[in-house]
Amino acid sequence: MTQIAGTIMPADIRGQIMRDPTSSSTLPSLVVRMLEDLQVEPESKVLEIGTGTGYSTAVLCARLGEEYVTSIEYDEEVASRARTALGRRGMYPTLVSSDGLLGYAEGAPYDRVIATCGVCTVPAAWIEQTRPGGLILTTIGGWLGSSELARLTVHNDGTATGLLLSGQVSFMLARPHTPPALGLLPDLSEGKEREAIIGTDALNDWTSRFVMQLAAPHAQHLTMERDGHTEHVLVDVESGSWAALYEKDGRWIVRQDGPNAPWDAVEEQLGRWHAAGTPALEEFTVSVTPQGQTITW
Known part of the structure; x- marks a missing residue:
């Protein structure tokens, strides 16, 4: 440094x-x-x-x-x-x-x-x-x-x-x-809960985390202790959307709120990636036009 x-x-x-x-x-x-x-x-x-x-x-x-x-x-x-x-x-x-x-x-x-x-x-x-x-x-x-x-x-x-x-x-x-400061977090006790299809193991893998970023480009990740368990939180400061995941009885539970549903988007994107056979990053193509940037596999 x-x-x-x-x-x-x-x-x-x-x-x-x-x-x-x-x-x-x-x-x-x-x-x-x-x-x-x-x-x-x-x-x-x-x-x-x-x-x-x-x-x-x-x-x-x-x-x-x-x-x-x-x-x-x-x-x-x-x-x-x-x-x-x-x-x-x-x-x-x-x-x-x-x-x-x-x-x-x-x-x-x-x-x-x-x-x-x-x-x-x-x-x-x-x-x-x-x-x-x-x-x-x-x-x-x-x-x-x-x-x-x-x-x-x-x-x-x-x-x-x-x-x-x-x-x-x-x-x-x-x-x-660089991402903006998180500032005051939203009230993470609100939101709709459901059982998650994909747990937070995806956050530990370099390629799957890259895929997640494509689905939730403005999300930041943090962990916090809440109600006796660890929650993994994705926060989109720009939209005010968030998702919190925690493990309960061997299952992953996700709670979300805001105009977007970050974990819904993540699961959909990871699902497409898995359906394609989890291609390596070297198989991803970047395209940049006046309309914006896309990354596909």
């Missing part, structure tokens, strides 16, 4: 760290793996989203030459440290301190776009700034904590499609894509 809570460096903290990390150094082997997945070729113009420490930026500069590399960092302090580190290596790519979700139109079009932060949906700006036939490599995830790398090819009509890759790769979500 190289930054916590948006302003704090780990070296500034004594004792247990209670705040969320906001920047980190990527495992070097993952940096290399991602650049191989990006299929970088000589003289490829690359836009990197998330400069971080500057390590992956340096590898790109060594591979391509600094004139082909543009890197964006959201946080000015993090960007400044990366700029200094790169300068010590004699590397001076185009470094921008800005919102990476907006890309960098001044340097477009790019042959490759690579993100070292996670997103829930691929930003339109990345597609618009990538030449037809170019590739976008990014981690797509959600608020239940499951994610995977996706490699998308940009088409002439302004759309992009591609498969998820393997590895259960996870990055911190881009700050505008």
